[in-house]
Structure formats: structure tokens, C-alpha cells
């Protein structure tokens with residue numbers, strides 16, 4: 001395929017499309033005059049091989065209830081095999097509108113009020129909201145910083161397991177920081193969960209956005225024992241910029257665990273599926289490999305360009321190099337308090353980034369920058385940040 005077929009430099013105007021990232025700035029940041037680098041979707045066009053079948057479907061005048069076809073399931077099965085060397089079968093797959101609604105469903109299905117759920121902060125903030133919002137208790141295993149990445153504290157994890165935690169919300173690859181967790185760590189943590197009867201809910205939504213040499217490893221693909229206690233959550237939404245279609249899926253090999261999970265999803269009545277989301281998911285996984293390879297090349301370039309620019313221009317800033325995702329985790333703590341940094345970002349640089357403290361313990365002083373956009377957009381934002389923080 002001709003490499004130039006996909007143009008990630010192309011600018012698209014997302015303003016005025018009820019787009020969260022651009023149109024909800026005043027709601028979330030109190031001002032509209034910001035260049036947005038916050039919400040984790042991209043500014044790239046959803047590719048034609050997805051838009052085309054959606055448009056075709058819209059030629060039909062009825063948009064009633066839908067169901068997931070054989071082809072839908074097969075596209076997921078084939079994608080897991082091709083991209084993650086994971087053999088799954090149709091019975092293992094269930095649908096949910098989102099990864100976060102699947103997390104809530106799992107918490108409701110497998111824990112009681114006041115039960116402890118392990119998370120590893122700093123982590124994607126809805127992990128906390130789902131646990132506390134459902135009156136469960138967060139058992140935090142803070143990640144340990146090692147230079148420009150985090151490591152898991154396996155000993156403390158085991159301590160929390162011994163103290164009776166019932167569930168573990170794993171984020172793999174991790175948001176924020178972009179770590180692809182290595183096999184040894186995943187195996188060890190998985191074995192602890194097996195030993196202490198802890199259900200693993202593994203959020204692998206970023207698993208197709210691998211930028212480094214280490215491939216993504218679904219924790220459920222490590223051993224039968226670990227697979228038996230794991231519910232894996234995935235979606236094409238981040239990768240193909242179709243998050244607005246609210247379509248994700250769940251993979252669980254253990255029939256008993258799966259039945260309990262599906263019972264809750266059915267009781268909440270969130271199993272139905274989105275007509276256009278199903279079409280998009282199937283098209284993405286059937287036809288998306290070449291496009292994805294080109295996207296990954298583009299994101300690697302953006303990542304490397306951003307890191308070397310920031311390292312050169314703002315030596316007091318500390319930048320994590322993500323193995324995956326289009327999210328840069330920036331440690332601004334050398335520049336003052338979180339409030340002061342936030343003020344400079346909003347008032348001087350006029351950019352909207354995610355506030356680190358919302359990711360929990362360890363996040364304060366950090367801000368998250370989304371580089372899933374044309375390089376020129378990224379550089380415009382970075383230059384404004386450099387001007388605002390340069391000594």
C-alpha cells in the first residue's frame with residue numbers, strides 16, 4: 001500500500017461538532033481560548049475504511065435495535081491473534097458500551113460494598129470513581145518511579161492481597177506514563193491474584209498503540225490459571241478515533257466468571273450495542289492493520305520529536321518516554337506548585353492539559369499532554385509551553 005494514502009498531517013476542524021476536547025473547554029477549564037491537549041482521543045480523521053461502511057449503512061432508512069453478527073466476533077478473534085498472538089473464541093467475548101462501564105459492571109458483579117479493590121496510582125481517574133462511586137474501597141499500590149517510567153511494587157501488592165483485597169484493576173499499557181508491563185511482572189502479580197482469589201480486571205484499551213519494541217501481552221494470555229480469574233477489557237476506540245461510538249468488548253475465558261459478569265451487564269441492560277459502533281469495530285479490525293502501522297510510525301515520530309524538543313528547551317521538565325499510547329506524562333514539579341503551573345499553562349501558554357493530581361497519589365506536579373494530533377498542532381502547543389516556562 002502507498003504510504004502517502006494516509007495523511008496524518010491533515011488538519012481537521014473539530015470545533016462545533018459537540019466534541020468534548022474542543023467544545024467543552026469552558027466547562028472543564030473555565031475558558032475557551034485554549035489549545036486542547038487533554039481528552040484521550042486523536043485529531044486524526046477516522047479512516048475511510050471505517051467511515052465508508054457507516055455511510056453505507058446510513059443509506060438505509062431504519063436505525064432500530066442491532067445485534068452483533070458472526071463477522072463482528074470473527075474480526076475481534078482475528079485481530080487478537082494477529083496483533084497480540086492471543087487465541088480466543090467467540091464464547092469468551094461480550095459487548096459493553098465502554099471500558100469504564102465494564103469496570104463498574106465487574107465491580108458490581110464480583111465485590112460487595114466496603115470490599116477493597118487494588119489500583120496502582122497514578123492511574124486513569126475513573127478507576128477511583130468507579131470504586132468509590134459504588135461504595136467499595138480503594139486499596140492503592142502506588143507505582144514506584146524509576147527515572148522516566150514507573151515500576152510496580154510487587155511486595156506491597158502482595159501485602160494488599162493478604163489483607164483481603166477482592167479485585168485488581170490493572171491498566172496495561174498504563175495510563176499515564178505509557179508503560180507496557182513486562183511478562184515477569186505480569187506473571188508475578190497474576191500469580192499473587194490466583195493465590196489470594198483476586199479477580200483481575202485488565203483494562204487493555206491502549207494495547208494496539210504500542211510504540212516500543214516490547215509487544216503488548218494480555219495478562220490473560222500468560223497462563224490458564226491467570227486467564228481463569230481475568231476479565232480483559234478492550235476497544236477499537238482510542239486507536240481508530242471512534243470513541244464517540246461507545247463500543248467496547250470484554251474477553252473472559254472462564255465460563256463461571258463470564259456468566260456472573262454477563263448477568264450483571266444484562267441486569268444493567270447495557271449489552272445491546274451500538275449499530276454504528278459495531279460496524280466501525282468490525283471494519284477497523286478487518287481492514288485496519290496497514291493504517292495502524294502508519295499511525296504508529298507517525299506517533300513514534302511525534303513522541304520522539306516532542307521529547308527531544310522539551311528536553312532541550314525545558315531541562316527542568318522531566319518527561320516520561322511512553323512505550324505505548326499518545327499521552328506524554330510531564331513532571332513540571334521543578335516549576336512550582338500545581339496551582340502555579342496550571343495557571344501558567346492556562347494563562348500564559350493557553351493550552352489545556354490534564355491535571356496530574358486527578359490521577360491519584362503520585363500525580364501531583366505532573367500534567368498529561370496528548371500528542372495524537374498533526375505534528376504542526378503538537379509543535380504549536382509545545383512552543384507556547386516552552387515560551388511560558390523558559391527561564
Ligand SMILES: Cc1ncc(COP(=O)(O)O)c(C=O)c1O
Nearest residue numbers: 040098099100101124175205248
Ligand atoms: C486506560 C483507559 N481506560 C478506559 C478509557 C475510556 O474507556 P471508555 O471510553 O471505553 O469507557 C480511557 C480513556 O482515556 C483510558 O485511558
